[in-house]
Amino acid sequence: MTYPKIELHVHLEGTVRPETLLEIARRNGYELPVDSVEDLRALYEYRDFAHFIEVFMLTSSALERAEDFRQIVVEYAEEAVQHGAVYLEAIFSLGLWRGLDSDLVFSGVCDGADEARERYGVEIRLTPDIARVYSLDEALTVVRHAIKYRDRGVVGVGLGGPEAEHPPEPYAPAFELARAEGLASVPHAGEHAGPSSIRGALDALGARRIRHGIRAIEDPALLQELADRRVVLDVCPISNVCTRAVSSLEEHPLPRLVAAGAVCSISTDDPAMFGTDLSTEYAAACSLGFEPRSFYEAGLEGALCAEGTRARLREIGEAFDWGAVPAAEAKVP
Secondary structure: OOOOEEEEEEEHHHHOOHHHHHHHHHHHOOOOOOOOHHHHHHHOOOOOHHHHHHHHHHHHHHOOOHHHHHHHHHHHHHHHHHOOEEEEEEEEOOOHHHOOOHHHHHHHHHHHHHHHHHHHOOEEEEEEEEEOOOOHHHHHHHHHHHHHOHHHOEOEEEEEOOOOOOOOHHHHHHHHHHHHOOOEEOOEEOOOOOHHHHHHHHHOOOOOEEEEOHHHHHOHHHHHHHHHHOOEEEEOHHHHHHOOOOOOHHHOOHHHHHHOOOOEEEOOEOHHHHOOOHHHHHHHHHOOOOOHHHHHHHHHHHOOOOHHHHHHHHHHHHHOOHHHOOHHHHOOO
């Protein structure tokens, strides 16, 4: 039984299935290290977070045209809707490190979100990421383009990349500009770096939500603050296991985070790369002792959409018969 789901944390580059990556790479004349779908799937078998970043960059580099970005948005929307998605917040990178035209990226992603809404009825909002390897000037470039495309569904700005080596504080001016222009701060923090990363995201970047945030469990005072302030954590259980942020699903801190009062939504992060999907993530979270409705409501609380959209999402949640969801839905396939 498919039940409604909200996803707040999915990287568009990480939704590209091997078949699509091969198609786009051939279309663009981009040379991959392998030339078959089977070999690409093998490449996605991660050793650690550094290996994940390596493969993520490989996939990102194949995307060169506005059509590429439009395609990956529409294809993921089609997939996510099959798993019950009614609202998505999609993350994407601008490719400044390889000289990609930012308007090309934004226009392609925005066109894809519009097409997905028309074809599948799913609402998509957009949150470009500042890569932690960017200079402050490059970070400001991301923010200025995000401001330019606010009327096309851009609602926030994120911070992603190698968290442990690059703390959030140097990017404070970029996030100050974003917030001044009505864009929310939604940085990654507390996945592969400890509580100090989350503290920096809150204090220096004015984070509205924390993407991941699971290492808040190591600092009871910080965790209590997150709970008191209702700062939603975008938790991605399967991703955390795949990147070795946690050793196993059974040892995931999600139950302790929720028990402490933290508001936790559930997302896929990079579904194609981690061999997961939205149903599997919700089932993984529910297997730890939760009801799916609680994650829908957390997603609703954390969503950056306007009140009209929020009201429609609330109506969907209230109208659905959550009691009819079979117990088997709480087991990981």
